[in-house]
Structure formats: structure tokens, C-alpha cells
Amino acid sequence: MTKSLSSEQPDLAVVEGRATSVAHLFVDRVAKSPTSEAFRYPVGEQWKSITWAQVDERARRIAAGLVSLGVEPEDRVAVASATRLEWALADLGIMLCAAATTTIYPSTTADEVLFIVSDSGSTVVFAENDEQVAKLRGGRDVIQAVRKVVQIDGDGDGDWVIGLAELEKLGAAYLAEHEDIVEKRIAQLTPDSLATLIYTSGTTGRPKGVRLSHDAWTYEAAAVDSVGILGEDDVQYLWLPLAHVFGKILLTLPLQIGFPTAIDGRVDKIVDNLTIVRPTWMGAAPRIFEKVYGRITTMMASEGGAKAKLFDWASGNARKVADARGAGGKVNPLLGAQHAVGDKVVLAKIRERFGGRVRFFISGSAALNQDVAKWFDAMGMPILEGYGLTETSAASCVNRPSANLIGSVGWPLPGTEVKIAGDGEVLIKGPGVMQGYRGLDDITAETLVDGWFHTGDIGEVLPTGHLRITDRKKDLFKTSNGKYVAPSLIEATFKGICPYASQFVVEGDGRKFVSALVTLDEEAVVDWAAANGMEGSDYRTVVSSDAAREMVQGYVDELNLGLNRWEQIKKFIILPRDLTIEEGEITPSLKLKRTVVTRKFKDELDHLYD
Incomplete structure (x- = not known):
């Protein structure tokens, strides 16, 4: 038995009349507003702007450059970079030459980068800097399909690795002899053509490559547009990882609607950038x-x-x-x-x-x-x-x-x-x-x-x-008393109650009561420590103190007041460090890798039940 939830239908005709592909959508946007601002991007301490016509010029050079390297329609081209203007330009260039973008987080380990590049069959890789190039060099024998690496920051080695400027120069030369090559490639695209290959973050096991068509993206953009919550006068601030599907759709919406996007993936600059960019919305x-x-x-x-x-x-x-x-x-x-x-x-x-202005x-x-x-x-x-x-x-x-x-x-x-x-x-x-x-x-x-x-x-x-x-569904667990517990809801509730919390991992599968692993936010706990006689103490000293435990216990008690008896947190551990992407405990999109964490701290958790 199922229960259905109907979608809104008033603007369905708008959704049905969507563009054939992301490339078509982009070309239409350039034609509609060539001199309008497309992106703002940081250069040093300043911000610069680029119009849709200027984006088109660079994206076409990148597209033609890829064609000159032998990239064929629906070939995969990977992008391993933080969120920045060049990520958007590379992605548009890939779309315009009818290839498909394979997305890679810059924080991805070398082993996983090689797996994604190899599994996707990517023939060219855009790598942000020396660090990303090194991951590829270390396993060149594994990724033999890769003809060239295009380094965004740097000039390359003149052989396997070339600079982005060199790729655009190749593209300009190719366009001079084949001026209609981009139009020919766009004409080959259909709604079912592969546009993007996004590898799931992999909370368990190897990531899976999700095949997304052009139609999926143009639908998403048209559907959001039809709801009417965004317009050309809006200004987006985009910092989310573009390797993540959330970031990628936020990169597609401007093509449909036409608003400018301030793009900068530096998380430590979010607060400063907000006051400068003054966006009307942000994801x-x-x-x-x-x-x-x-x-x-x-x-x-x-x-x-x-x-x-x-x-x-x-x-x-x-x-x-x-x-x-x-x-x-x-x-x-x-x-x-x-x-x-x-x-x-x-x-x-x-x-x-x-x-x-938000x-x-x-x-x-x-x-x-x-x-x-x-x-x-x-x-x-x-x-x-x-x-x-x-x-x-x-x-x-x-x-x-x-x-x-x-x-x-x-x-x-x-x-x-x-x-x-x-x-x-x-x-x-x-x-x-x-x-x-x-x-x-x-x-x-x-x-x-x-x-x-x-x-x-x-x-x-x-x-x-x-x-x-x-x-x-897979996170629901049953205690030894036969009661089901939904951990995510409890975890989210605690993080709203406790302003010092970073992570709160609920455990109790097959056990006689529910427990939790707690980490405190490194920035927030500084002021708390100063107010509690521990100013200048290192993080480990602060979080392992009796005062910190008493503070957390107070918030756990408050949490328990709103939980059923079998859901209540009976015991908890404050970990001496926060969970990190680097240790493989959370994904680059900040999702908890529950299985990894509970396995890693199994001995500590077992001790709670002694």
C-alpha cells in the first residue's frame, strides 16, 4: 500500500517546454542577456565581474580545446577543483563540446580520485593545482585513458599536464579553422545525452557513479523557475562544492533565470563575503x-x-x-x-x-x-x-x-x-x-x-x-528491548539545543540503551573556555574537562525531556577531536559516515555498556 503526494501543476507547461540540453540553455541565456553580469569572482582582495558574452567566449575556447585533444560526444571529462569561476567555465566548455562532466571533490583521497577517474573512463581531467595533479601522477598507470590534465593554477609540464591558458589557446586556434565546431557539437545533443557523472559520497563502500542526463538538469532549472521564487534581479552567493549535486543545480539555475552569481568556495571567507556580495539568497x-x-x-x-x-x-x-x-x-x-x-x-x-538583502x-x-x-x-x-x-x-x-x-x-x-x-x-x-x-x-x-x-x-x-x-531507512536501529530509534532526528535536535555541538552520533543498535558520541565546535568552544577559566587551553584539554562534561550533560538532559524513554541518551562520550573529512568520518558535503564512525570508536562505545 502506498500514499501518493501530488506535485503542483499550474506551471507544468513551462517545465515541459524546457531546453534540449544544458548547452542549449546556456546559448539561449547568452542570446537573451549578453551584456548582463553572469559571475562575480575574487581576485586577491577585490571582486571582478564577467558578463554572459565573456563567459561564452571562454567556454567556447575551452570546448574547442577539448575537441582538439580528441574529446568525443559523451566522453567523460573530470573536474577536481574547489568552487571557483574556472570550475563553472570548465563545466560549460564540457557541455558545449557535448562531453559529460565527472565531478571530484578536491578533498578526495588520491586512491579514490584514481578510482573515480578510472571507473568513469574520463579522458581529460581539470585539476586545480599541484596537489590535485600529484594525485593523478601517482597513479598514471591506473588512469591510462587520461590523455591530458589541464591545470587551473599553473602552467603544467608541457607534456601530459597543460595549463588552462594553453587549453584556451589551443581552442582559439581550433576555432579559427573550424569556426562552427561548437554549433555542430551542440546539435548532436539530445535530452537523453549524458551530461554529468556524479559519484555519491559513499557513506559505505566505494562511491557509485550516478548518470544524469541533460534533460534532468534542464528540468530541474525549469521546474524551480516555474515555482517563481527567484528572478533576474536576485543575486546568488555560491560557495557549496560544485562536485555535489546541490552545488551543481545552483550552477544551472542562473542559465535558466539569468541572475548573477558570486562564486567563491572558500568556507573561511563566507562571513566576509556576505557583507561584500550582499546576496538576496544562498544555498x-x-x-x-x-x-x-x-x-x-x-x-x-x-x-x-x-x-x-x-x-x-x-x-x-x-x-x-x-x-x-x-x-x-x-x-x-x-x-x-x-x-x-x-x-x-x-x-x-x-x-x-x-x-x-537576504x-x-x-x-x-x-x-x-x-x-x-x-x-x-x-x-x-x-x-x-x-x-x-x-x-x-x-x-x-x-x-x-x-x-x-x-x-x-x-x-x-x-x-x-x-x-x-x-x-x-x-x-x-x-x-x-x-x-x-x-x-x-x-x-x-x-x-x-x-x-x-x-x-x-x-x-x-x-x-x-x-x-x-x-x-x-538503513540508519533506523532497534535496541535489545525491541524499540526502534531514528538517530538522525535526535542528532539534529541536539545540535539545535546545544550551541557548542559540532557532531552528535547516536548509537544503540542491539544494545540495552541509547548512547552518543559528542564533538564540540572548535570555534564556539573558545569563548566558552574563556568564560570557564580555561582561556588559552588547547582543544583536547577543554573538551575533556569536568566543566565541559557538565555543560554537555545539561544539554543532553534538555534533549531527553523531549524524547521517548527508550530514545533517551543514557551515556555519552566527548571525543578529544572533531570528526573530519580527512579522516573519512564525514563526507565532503558534511554528511556523517555513521558506519565508519561507530566502527572506529567501537571500543569506546562498548565500554559504555560494560
Whole structure:
């Protein structure tokens, strides 16, 4: 037995009239607004702009350069780089020569890079710098299909590795003799042509290559456009990894809608860049919102006195107003007046930290804590939580500004169907669903059944038609007492309660009670340490102190008040370091590798049950 969730249909005709391919979409955008700003990008301490016509010129040179290197239609060309303008240019060049982009995180280990390049059959690799080139050199015998490596920062070695400038020079020379080569390649593209090969982060085992067609991307862009939440006057700030499906769709939306994008993947520059770029919207993973929430609330609390009281008063009134509006009710006139004063005196200053123009954020890739979402909503910067997977080209569902139900992932995009299977699993069908996993026909057949993608997520349809995700099917566990526990929801809740938390890993599979591994945020804990007589102490000393344990215990007690008895955290361990991408404990998109973590710290966890 299944329960269906219908998608909005009013603008379905817009979705059905989408471009043939990403290359066609790009060419159309250049024709519509050649002199409009396409990207802003940092050069030293300054920001520069590039128009759509200028992007077109460089992308065509890259495309022709790839053709001159022997790249054929649907050949895979890999990009191993952080988020930056050149990533976007390389991707567009690949699209224009009818090839397909294989995405690689710059933090990916050398072993996994070689696996992805080899498994994808990539013939050319764009590598950001010497570090990325070294990963390829170390296993050149494994990736024999790679004809050339194009180094973004650097001139190459004049042989196997060439610089990006040299590739563009090759392209310019090729265009001089074959001026219509790009048009010929674009003409060969169909909606079913392979556009992108994205390897899943691999929370368990080797990553799988997800085959996404041009039609999947043009559908996603047209569907988001038809919802009407973005326009040409918007400004996007894009820092998310473009190797991730979330980042990749955010790179495609400007081609459809035409707004400019400020692009810079340096995470440590986000706060500074927001005040300079002054975006109207931004996509991010929940961890970013959790860090901001924790930082501001703890900072205001540490101020104490009148300033802290004023902040609490203003944010408290804002929360009441947001709750009233969210419930569809009227705001009491007195409360409205108090909120107006608090907003002008306090909340407006917080919005200025984000540039002062943010209309909304979009959150994806993991569950967003409701308290964090409500806080941002109260601040006047709502977070629209969405839902999708690599296998569904990112967005399948998203909240709307006019119907933002916190705790849900919104309504399906027009043209996407969602239904709930008898066991609670979320199933998705639509143009955004993948063609399959590269070279893994058996797994594809298990996951794609009669056009329905089995997500592996457990969810429910709310009376409003919004979808709520409760947990990953494989993450649900049963205690020795026979009670099921959904760890992700508990983890997200704790990170909203405790402003110092970085990771909270719930464990208890087959055990007599539930426990947790805790890590504290290295930045947030500095101020806490100073306020608790440990200023200047190293991280390990701080988190292993009795005071830190007492602090965490207080937040765990608060968490337990909202949990069923069998879900409550009876014991926990504070780890002496945070979980990292480098240690393989979280993915580059900041998802927890639960199996890796619980296996790595098995002895410590076992000790809790002695």
C-alpha cells in the first residue's frame, strides 16, 4: 500500500517546454542577456565581474580545446577543483563540446580520485593545482585513458599536464579553422545525452557513479523557475562544492533565470563575503546554519546585562510573530509594535551581517534542526528546506516562501511525483531521476523499479501536502528491548539545543540503551573556555574537562525531556577531536559516515555498556 503526494501543476507547461540540453540553455541565456553580469569572482582582495558574452567566449575556447585533444560526444571529462569561476567555465566548455562532466571533490583521497577517474573512463581531467595533479601522477598507470590534465593554477609540464591558458589557446586556434565546431557539437545533443557523472559520497563502500542526463538538469532549472521564487534581479552567493549535486543545480539555475552569481568556495571567507556580495539568497548545508546560530546566540549571551536582555526580548517577540504568521493567525497589535521596534534596533543589525538583502536561504543535503530554522525565520531570513538526492538531480521537493512549513521539506517540484511505500520509504518519479549507476546494472534495477526511485529515506505526507523526512531507512536501529530509534532526528535536535555541538552520533543498535558520541565546535568552544577559566587551553584539554562534561550533560538532559524513554541518551562520550573529512568520518558535503564512525570508536562505545 502506498500514499501518493501530488506535485503542483499550474506551471507544468513551462517545465515541459524546457531546453534540449544544458548547452542549449546556456546559448539561449547568452542570446537573451549578453551584456548582463553572469559571475562575480575574487581576485586577491577585490571582486571582478564577467558578463554572459565573456563567459561564452571562454567556454567556447575551452570546448574547442577539448575537441582538439580528441574529446568525443559523451566522453567523460573530470573536474577536481574547489568552487571557483574556472570550475563553472570548465563545466560549460564540457557541455558545449557535448562531453559529460565527472565531478571530484578536491578533498578526495588520491586512491579514490584514481578510482573515480578510472571507473568513469574520463579522458581529460581539470585539476586545480599541484596537489590535485600529484594525485593523478601517482597513479598514471591506473588512469591510462587520461590523455591530458589541464591545470587551473599553473602552467603544467608541457607534456601530459597543460595549463588552462594553453587549453584556451589551443581552442582559439581550433576555432579559427573550424569556426562552427561548437554549433555542430551542440546539435548532436539530445535530452537523453549524458551530461554529468556524479559519484555519491559513499557513506559505505566505494562511491557509485550516478548518470544524469541533460534533460534532468534542464528540468530541474525549469521546474524551480516555474515555482517563481527567484528572478533576474536576485543575486546568488555560491560557495557549496560544485562536485555535489546541490552545488551543481545552483550552477544551472542562473542559465535558466539569468541572475548573477558570486562564486567563491572558500568556507573561511563566507562571513566576509556576505557583507561584500550582499546576496538576496544562498544555498547551504544545515551545519552552516547551526554554526551561525550557535555563534550569535552564545556571543549575545556572553555579553550579559542590558544588551543580552534586549537581544532576548527582540528575538523572543520575533519568534512569537513568526509562529503566529506560520500558523496563519493574526499578530496582536501590541506584539506587532514591539516587534517593529526590536527589529529596527536589534534584528536589522543581525541581517546586516548577511549583507542586509537576504530574502531566504535554501537548505539541503541533511536534516535541518527546527529550532535553528525558527530562529532564522524570526530574524527575517527564512530557510526554505528542500529535499533530493544525487540520484534525483538535487531538488525533488522544496518549501516555498509563501508556504514554508518548518520541519518539512516542502512540496514536490512541478512534474515530480512522490509517494510513500507501505514500509514508509519515500519513492520519487520524474524527469530529474537518474539514468542509473554506471556499470552497476543490478544495483540500478534494485533502486529504480518501474520508474520509481527508492530513496532509502523514511517519510510521511502531512495534511498540508508537505513531505517530512524522518530518517534514513538503513540508519533506523532497534535496541535489545525491541524499540526502534531514528538517530538522525535526535542528532539534529541536539545540535539545535546545544550551541557548542559540532557532531552528535547516536548509537544503540542491539544494545540495552541509547548512547552518543559528542564533538564540540572548535570555534564556539573558545569563548566558552574563556568564560570557564580555561582561556588559552588547547582543544583536547577543554573538551575533556569536568566543566565541559557538565555543560554537555545539561544539554543532553534538555534533549531527553523531549524524547521517548527508550530514545533517551543514557551515556555519552566527548571525543578529544572533531570528526573530519580527512579522516573519512564525514563526507565532503558534511554528511556523517555513521558506519565508519561507530566502527572506529567501537571500543569506546562498548565500554559504555560494560
